[in-house]
Amino acid sequence: GIQVEQSPPDLILQEGANSTLRCNFSDSVNNLQWFHQNPWGQLINLFYIPSGTKQNGRLSATTVATERYSLLYISSSQTTDSGVYFCAVENSGAGSYQLTFGKGTKLSVIP
């Protein structure tokens, strides 16, 4: 099956700092989503971004499908940004619509 690797696995930031999270995947994808899992366990959709660039407030994402990676940018981080960020992909070659998740990046933003 498709492999999804996220880096870094852990990240500690001072409030106000910027960060870049990376997601590499091993095959072509129909769908790529970024999620934020908050401390209460809820999975919040951040972006649906199989290709191109999108921005939503302090967050933006870029996917370069031909090179099989995606980046999530967080600017001016806040303590409420803490949690785990997951990248998940749907493999276009597998004939399946399931999402395969990476292991996540655990972000801690300290005041």
Next chain:
Amino acid sequence: AAGVIQSPRHLIKEKRETATLKCYPIPRHDTVYWYQQGPGQDPQFLISFYEKMQSDKGSIPDRFSAQQFSDYHSELNMSSLELGDSALYFCASSGRAGGSSTDTQYFGPGTRLTVL
């Protein structure tokens, strides 16, 4: 906007008992997915339904079964529960009209199952 609804939000069961988790997708979404997330793990795909028919199957134990009903809600039935079944169970839905796969999966809040 309406979101995916899951019930119950928390469930505590004893080993060897059964559990039923319910999912109500976003209105007009035709596809439902179930995922299991163990402690400290990433979510793992279990099973999906498109227009009330099973469309895909992942690492779902034989002790588990699921179905989608005429009103598009779905239920995940779990029997002979084991300690290792303790996890967060997510339901997601998407609007894959015409069989297109290019639609966002929207996740519900999850059901936290604890098996004692």
